[in-house]
Amino acid sequence: xxxxxxxxxxxxxxxxxxxxxxxxxxxxxxxxxEGDPLVLFNGEGGEWxxxxxxxxxxxxxxxxxxxxxxxxxxxxxxxxxxxxxxxEKLDYAVQKATELGVTRIALVQxxxxxxxxxxxxxxxxxxxxxxxxxxxxxxxxxxxxxxxLPPVSLADWLAQCESALKLxxxxxxxxxxxxxxxxxxxxxxxxxPEGGFTDAELALATxxxxxxxxxxxxxxxxxxxxxxxxxxxxxxxxx
Numbered sequence: 631x632x633x634x635x636x637x638x639x640x641x642x643x644x645x646x647x648x649x650x651x652x653x654x655x656x657x658x659x660x661x662x663x664e665g666d667p668l669v670l671f672n673g674e675g676g677e678w679x680x681x682x683x684x685x686x687x688x689x690x691x692x693x694x695x696x697x698x699x700x701x702x703x704x705x706x707x708x709x710x711x712x713x714x715x716x717x718e719k720l721d722y723a724v725q726k727a728t729e730l731g732v733t734r735i736a737l738v739q740x741x742x743x744x745x746x747x748x749x750x751x752x753x754x755x756x757x758x759x760x761x762x763x764x765x766x767x768x769x770x771x772x773x774x775x776x777x778x779l780p781p782v783s784l785a786d787w788l789a790q791c792e793s794a795l796k797l798x799x800x801x802x803x804x805x806x807x808x809x810x811x812x813x814x815x816x817x818x819x820x821x822x823p824e825g826g827f828t829d830a831e832l833a834l835a836t837x838x839x840x841x842x843x844x845x846x847x848x849x850x851x852x853x854x855x856x857x858x859x860x861x862x863x864x865x866x867x868x869x
Contacts, residue, residue, distance in 0.1 A: 631667055631669050632660065632662070632668050633668070633671065633769075634652045634655065634656065634668060634669070634670055634671075634768060635670075635673065636652045636671075637672050638672060640670060640672060640697075642678075642695065642696070644694055645692065646691065647690070648670075648689070648690045648692060653689050656668070656682070657686065662682060663682065664682050664683060664684060666681070667680070668681070668682060673773070675699070675703070675773055676697055676698055677698050677773050678694045678696070678697055678698070679696040679697075680692040701774070702731075702771055703731055703773070703774050704731040705815070706863075707815065707816040707817075708817055708818070708860065708863065709733060709735075709793060709819070710727050710732045710819050710820075710860070711737075711738045711784075711787055711819065711821070712738065712856060713737075713738055713739075713821065714743045714746070714781060714823070715743065715852045716744060719853040720853070721762050723856050724759050724762050725766045726860075727776070727857070728762075728767060728770070729766050730860040733776055734778075734779065735776050735777070735778050736787055737756070738781065738783065738784045738787045738820065739781055739782065739783050739784060740784045740831060742822075742825030742827075742828065743823040752780055753780070755781075756780050756781075759778055760775070763778060784834070785834055788820070788838040788840065789838060791818050793816050793818035794816050795810060795813075795816070795817040795818070796817070796818050796840040797817060797818065797820070797841055797842075798821075798827070798835045798840040800822070800826075800827060801846075801847055802842025802843070806841065808866035811863050812867060817863070819843070819859060819860070819863075820840070821852065821856045821859070822852065822855070824851075826849075845858055845862060
């Protein structure tokens with residue numbers, strides 16, 4: 631059944647006029663009809679079974695019928711810091727991180743990143759990536775959209791990060807122990823750009839309490855590393 635995100639309060643048995651994005655997708659893209667069933671969620675946990683009552687080009691009205699409290703969000707809160715990698719690679723990383731259940735995504739400016747964003751361009755990028763995350767939630771069944779933070783320097787993000795476990799994607803002298811992941815309720819992971827972290831950035835991370843974490847000695851692509859490590863975290867949790 632089709633799922634749609636709409637950030638408004640819903641009430642059982644009551645009609646809800648959906649926002650512009652959901653209405654456009656339902657009426658103009660999917661061309662759904664009155665009487666069609668759908669699922670709605672507002673990002674606060676759980677989802678609603680609903681039926682389309684009115685479908686117009688300008689707005690769509692759905693009647694809320696039954697609430698399902700299933701959250702589907704992993705119990706461990708994960709903050710992922712992503713470098714500003716190029717084009718669709720960043721979209722991919724945000725999409726897959728959302729599917730894997732991260733709580734928060736921070737965008738960080740690293741020394742070797744080729745992308746530089748500030749002002750209006752940064753705001754536009756954040757809006758775009760939030761829509762990528764929303765679409766991923768609609769597809770995968772997550773009912774909470776991860777918070778997406780605007781770009782800051784890596785140094786600033788490292789200094790303000792307060793997670794119980796802080797990890798940086800980089801091979802360390804001591805192999806990372808998965809038990810460290812199982813022992814905390816919240817963790818933060820920062821992954822590097824195409825050119826990797828500089829020695830100065832690694833030193834800053836170490837000073838801020840970050841622990842190197844890697845899947846062996848192989849070098850993963852900037853968009854692959856967060857996905858592979860997040861999947862490993864959930865596997866370690868279950869193990």
